[in-house]
Each structure stands twice: as structure tokens, then as C-alpha cells.
Amino acid sequence: MDSHQENGDTHHNNGVKKQKLTPLISEDEIREEFSHHLKQVSRINNGSFGCCPKSIIQAQREWQMRFLEQPDDFYFNTLKTSVLASRTLIKSLVNAEHIDEISLVDNATTAAAIVLQHFAWKFNEGIYGKGDVVLMLHYAYGAVKKSMEAYVTRAGGHVIEVELPFPVKSDDEIIKAFRKALMRGKESGSRVRLAVIDHITSMPCVLIPVKELVKICREEGVEQVFVDAAHAMGCTTVDMKEIGADFYTSNLHKWFFCPPSVAFLYSKKSSCELHHPVVSHEYGNGLAIESAWIGTRDYSSQLVVPSVLEFVNRFRGGIEGIMKRNHEAVVEMGKMLADAWDTHLGSPPEMCTSMIMVGLPACLGIASDSDTLKLRKHLRENFNVEVPIYFRPPKDGEVGCITGYARISHQVYNRVDEYYTFRDAINKLMVDGITCELLSN
Numbered sequence: 182m183d184s185h186q187e188n189g190d191t192h193h194n195n196g197v198k199k200q201k202l203t204p205l206i207s208e209d210e211i212r213e214e215f216s217h218h219l220k221q222v223s224r225i226n227n228g229s230f231g232c233c234p235k236s237i238i239q240a241q242r243e244w245q246m247r248f249l250e251q252p253d254d255f256y257f258n259t260l261k262t263s264v265l266a267s268r269t270l271i272k273s274l275v276n277a278e279h280i281d282e283i284s285l286v287d288n289a290t291t292a293a294a295i296v297l298q299h300f301a302w303k304f305n306e307g308i309y310g311k312g313d314v315v316l317m318l319h320y321a322y323g324a325v326k327k328s329m330e331a332y333v334t335r336a337g338g339h340v341i342e343v344e345l346p347f348p349v350k351s352d353d354e355i356i357k358a359f360r361k362a363l364m365r366g367k368e369s370g371s372r373v374r375l376a377v378i379d380h381i382t383s384m385p386c387v388l389i390p391v392k393e394l395v396k397i398c399r400e401e402g403v404e405q406v407f408v409d410a411a412h413a414m415g416c417t418t419v420d421m422k423e424i425g426a427d428f429y430t431s432n433l434h435k436w437f438f439c440p441p442s443v444a445f446l447y448s449k450k451s452s453c454e455l456h457h458p459v460v461s462h463e464y465g466n467g468l469a470i471e472s473a474w475i476g477t478r479d480y481s482s483q484l485v486v487p488s489v490l491e492f493v494n495r496f497r498g499g500i501e502g503i504m505k506r507n508h509e510a511v512v513e514m515g516k517m518l519a520d521a522w523d524t525h526l527g528s529p530p531e532m533c534t535s536m537i538m539v540g541l542p543a544c545l546g547i548a549s550d551s552d553t554l555k556l557r558k559h560l561r562e563n564f565n566v567e568v569p570i571y572f573r574p575p576k577d578g579e580v581g582c583i584t585g586y587a588r589i590s591h592q593v594y595n596r597v598d599e600y601y602t603f604r605d606a607i608n609k610l611m612v613d614g615i616t617c618e619l620l621s622n
């Protein structure tokens with residue numbers, strides 16, 4: 182990319198007007214922004230922990246120093262207005278109706294706790310009946326499943342999982358499976374109080390037709406819908422009015438270049454009153470205000486949102502341009518790997534975002550979750566490749582099928598040779614006759 186070109190897009194990015202023409206970032210500048218990444222590592226796993234460019238780390242450091250220089254003044258005169266400035270930008274980006282609907286919290290895990298705690302109270306206070314149903318996808322994130330156990334099952338709720346196919350071929354397969362599980366939930370005459378739907382599942386990663394599923398929930402009388410969209414911001418289109426959920430959370434530290442850790446939690450104004458699980462002076466003043474002061478701590482990751490917008494607008498097309506190029510690149514790399522190993526992708530390209538599942542050769546003998554960890558460790562320690570791996574147990578009667586899929590990511594810092602390194606590492610394991618059985622824990 183040419184350093185003296187300008188990002189002259191004049192259209193709105195989900196309602197956020199470009200303030201000025203910014204010079205486009207050059208390849209050298211991108212390299213410099215991520216020069217703190219270990220050079221020898223092929224980091225094709227942005228999905229797990231995201232990334233933060235140097236200029237944002239610097240902006241964060243400046244916020245931290247402003248607090249440390251005069252904390253009292255910072256607390257009384259700066260913190261609230263600056264958190265509000267970040268929330269205001271997010272509100273426009275995600276097309277929410279009202280600023281009160283947007284809270285900043287630590288991460289998607291915290292957001293899930295905030296939402297599910299509300300449902301635990303409803304069960305505990307006898308507002309919901311024991312056995313009333315909460316629905317979630319079978320591929321819900323592990324921590325969210327644990328939260329379900331802690332908040333919903335323990336309070337007397339009945340959790341039903343939606344079994345989804347994988348590999349998956351179409352949205353229709355997901356919609357059908359969702360309807361089936363919903364009918365199962367309603368069969369016993371129970372009320373379905375909540376559906377928890379991922380926007381992009383983590384493992385295996387699949388872009389879920391969330392708008393359609395929310396619509397089905399509305400038609401079928403599901404009371405409320407929470408979308409766990411931990412990966413969504415910076416990875417796919419995030420529009421609160423279009424999606425129509427009651428609650429929606431996305432990390433900003435995964436694909437939106439914020440430092441760890443910050444997420445937004447949208448809560449539809451008409452839905453209900455949520456509370457932060459950490460109670461401080463602002464209790465009762467609305468979730469957004471409660472969340473903006475949960476005691477003395479470092480709030481700097483929440484304050485860099487304006488700087489992050491400046492950063493993404495240095496790329497052609499801003500965040501939408503980044504998303505589009507990441508998607509195209511990850512699909513190309515996924516196909517290259519699948520061709521090299523004679524395997525297949527876990528979903529069609531339109532069902533993936535900046536991450537895609539690629540089948541690994543069956544001869545590696547991936548036979549359990551612990552095998553995936555062994556292989557991942559082996560790739561890290563022997564080939565400097567960082568990539569998560571998914572175990573897909575064979576179904577009854579399936580023989581010789583692919584049982585392991587790698588989840589590859591593409592972010593602006595990735596280079597083609599990192600995917601070649603991964604390809605060659607797997608090829609070498611095959612040539613050397615290495616199977617998971619031979620690898621150590």
C-alpha cells in the first residue's frame with residue numbers, strides 16, 4: 182500500500198462519519214505497528230487473544246500516566262467523560278438506539294456473567310419456574326457453558342443445547358437444527374426464557390445466521406435473546422437494529438485492535454435492568470454507569486477507542502476494508518492448505534469471517550481433545566506455529582474421516598509465508614510418519 186495515498190472514503194462506517202482524510206498506512210508502517218510480535222512465530226491465531234498495535238499501546242500508556250500523575254483530578258474530571266466518549270463511538274458503530282444501551286466491560290466472559298446473573302435472580306426469586314428453559318448452541322464457548330451451569334442450572338433452569346452439524350454446508354442446516362431444539366424446549370410446556378446464540382462460534386468457527394435465529398425466537402415466543410459475539414467487532418457486520426437481540430456482546434480486544442481487555446455489552450433499553458456483578462457506588466444508576474466505576478482499577482483499555490478508530494481509518498475502507506481483506510485472505514489460505522493436504526474446509530467461505538476451519542490429514546490420528554493439545558504444542562515447540570486445533574469425533578459408521586481441523590485466522594499483520602510454514606510443518610509430520618499417538622503431552 183502506498184504511504185502517501187489517502188483513505189478518502191466519504192461514506193459512513195455504520196453511522197460514524199470519517200472526520201478527515203487520513204493518509205493510508207503503508208506496509209512498512211503495519212510491520213512497525215506489530216513489531217513487538219515475536220518474529221520467529223507464525224501467529225495465525227488472532228482469534229484467541231487478538232492483537233494491539235504499538236500506537237494504541239502508546240495511547241493506552243498515556244491514559245495510564247494521566248491517571249498516575251493526578252488520580253483525583255482524573256477521577257473527578259476525566260474518567261466519566263472519556264468512557265462516555267468511547268461508548269458514544271461504539272454506539273454509532275453498532276447502530277444502537279440509545280447511549281444507555283452501551284456499556285463497556287472487561288470481556289465477553291464478564292458480559293455473559295452480567296446477563297446470566299439476571300436470569301439466575303429470576304429463577305431464585307420465583308419469577309421463573311423451575312425447569313423453565315434456556316437454550317444455547319452446542320458449540321457455545323466453554324466459559325459461557327460453565328456460566329450457564331453456575332447461574333442457570335444451579336438456579337433451577339433447564340439448559341437445552343442446539344446440536345449443530347460440522348462440517349456445515351449452509352445456513353439452512355443451522356436454522357433447521359435450531360428450530361428442532363426450540364421445539365424440544367417447548368414440548369414439555371415449559372417457557373423458553375432465554376436463547377443464547379453465538380454470532381461466530383469459537384470452536385469450530387462458523388458464522389451463525391444470527392438475524393434469522395433471533396427472528397425465529399421472536400416468532401416462537403422465546404422471551405429474550407443474548408448474542409455472544411465475542412469475535413464479531415472487526416470481523417463481521419455488527420448492527421444492533423438489524424440483529425434485534427435483547428443483549429449482545431463483542432470483545433474489542435480480539436479483532437478491533439484494543440488492548441486487553443475491553444468488550445461492549447449492548448442491552449436493549451426496553452429489555453430489562455442488568456447489573457454489574459461487581460457492586461460499587463454507582464449501583465442502581467444503570468449498567469453503563471455501574472460498569473464505568475467498579476472500584477479503583479486500570480480503565481485505560483476502555484479509553485483508547487477513539488485512538489483505535491483513528492488507527493483503523495488509516496486502512497483503505499476503514500474497519501470494513503480490513504474485514505473484507507482478512508476474509509478474502511483467510512479463505513485463500515484455507516483453500517491453499519486444504520488443497521495441499523487433500524482435505525476440505527469446515528464451512529463454505531460465506532459462513533466464515535476472518536477465521537476458517539481447515540481439515541487436517543486423517544493420517545495424523547487425531548482421536549481426542551488431548552491429541553489436539555499435543556499437536557498444537559508440537560507445532561509451537563518444533564515449528565513455531567501457533568494455531569488452535571479442533572477434534573471432531575467420527576460419527577457412527579464413519580471410518581477414515583477427518584477428525585481434526587485447524588482454525589486459521591488472518592489479521593492485518595499476517596503474511597503468506599506463515600501459512601506456508603504451517604503447511605510444510607504438517608507435510609513434514611506426514612512424511613516422518615508422526616501421529617498424535619507418538620507425541621508427548
Ligand SMILES: Cc1ncc(COP(=O)(O)O)c(C=O)c1O
Pocket residue numbers: 228229288289290291321322324325379381382383409410411412432
Ligand atoms: C464465542 C466466545 N465467547 C466468549 C469468549 C470469551 O472471551 P474473553 O476471554 O475475552 O472473555 C470467547 C473467546 O474466545 C469466544 O470465542
